[in-house]
Amino acid sequence: MTNANSRRNNRAPSAPVWRMAAGSVLLGFVLALSAGAQTINPGIIDPTNTYAGKSYSEWAAGFWQYYMSLPATNNPFHRSGPYPDAPLSTGQSGPVWFMIGNYLPDGTYAYTDTIPGGVALFTGVTANAGDNAGCPPTAYPESVLRAMAKSGEDEATDMTVTIDVVAVVGLTNVLTTPYRVQSPTFSYTCPAVHNVLYDVFDLTCYQNGSGRRYTNSGVVLDGVFLMITPLSAGKHTIHGTWAFPAFSLSGSWTRNLTVLPVALTVDASTQPGSLVLSWPQTPDNYAVQTSPSLSPPDWQP
Numbered sequence: 001m002t003n004a005n006s007r008r009n010n011r012a013p014s015a016p017v018w019r020m021a022a023g024s025v026l027l028g029f030v031l032a033l034s035a036g037a038q039t040i041n042p043g044i045i046d047p048t049n050t051y052a053g054k055s056y057s058e059w060a061a062g063f064w065q066y067y068m069s070l071p072a073t074n075n076p077f078h079r080s081g082p083y084p085d086a087p088l089s090t091g092q093s094g095p096v097w098f099m100i101g102n103y104l105p106d107g108t109y110a111y112t113d114t115i116p117g118g119v120a121l122f123t124g125v126t127a128n129a130g131d132n133a134g135c136p137p138t139a140y141p142e143s144v145l146r147a148m149a150k151s152g153e154d155e156a157t158d159m160t161v162t163i164d165v166v167a168v169v170g171l172t173n174v175l176t177t178p179y180r181v182q183s184p185t186f187s188y189t190c191p192a193v194h195n196v197l198y199d200v201f202d203l204t205c206y207q208n209g210s211g212r213r214y215t216n217s218g219v220v221l222d223g224v225f226l227m228i229t230p231l232s233a234g235k236h237t238i239h240g241t242w243a244f245p246a247f248s249l250s251g252s253w254t255r256n257l258t259v260l261p262v263a264l265t266v267d268a269s270t271q272p273g274s275l276v277l278s279w280p281q282t283p284d285n286y287a288v289q290t291s292p293s294l295s296p297p298d299w300q301p
Helices: 056-069 142-153
Strands: 096-099 107-115 120-131 157-163 180-182 186-190 214-228 234-244 249-259 265-268 275-278
Touching: 056 096, 056 120, 056 180, 056 186, 056 214, 120 142, 120 157, 120 234, 142 180, 142 214, 157 214
Parallel strands: 096 120, 107 249
Antiparallel strands: 120 214, 157 234, 180 214, 186 214, 234 249, 265 275
């Protein structure tokens, strides 16, 4: 991300690059995908399509809001030596979870996580932000913030992602990849202490003992993202790389995931003697057994 005032504004991010200027609704939720929703890479939503009611650009804003909402001491996007790795489930809910390798520092990292079935993963490959956060704050207009974010993101190279050893195509060139998106302007709120601005970006004015949270508005994000559709139950490995040669930064990350089976929900039907089964969109297969009786021992709730 690119922060207009960060002392690291000449550094590119780690696992989703940031050079500041990568649930409960699931049960009973059935998501229908159009035939053209996965035309570039099977298992990845086409960036021109929406998922769970939002565009890639809107999910990108949510990606940054999620990252900034958590303390740096308990944040899946940031690996910090004094603190244990935060599980990917930290602060996550709903049909889409946010994922990256790590923001900072750069280097090679591996993580092991367990996630529920039926959850899509909005994954940051690289990302740069334009933000007026600073000490003191600045007042750059949106056009300037977007130009700064674009300038940083244009430097990305060596972007790769594999899902269970299958390479994602279309990531070779940051200037032409269809997965590059720009967010609308958005706001984020971060904790009073140990927030990302203070702990990661060295903005020393963003820390207070009163418990007052900080909110910054007019933020924009420019980056490369993948909306990975829900994975089947079992073991999966997602691996990614990125580099910013202009800033002498590069990274390699691996997420070893265990995806839990999706539980079906059962509801009474308006038709006597019938039940309605529903589940989130998932590649898992289900076997349906029928019985002439819905009473024990043929049926147990």
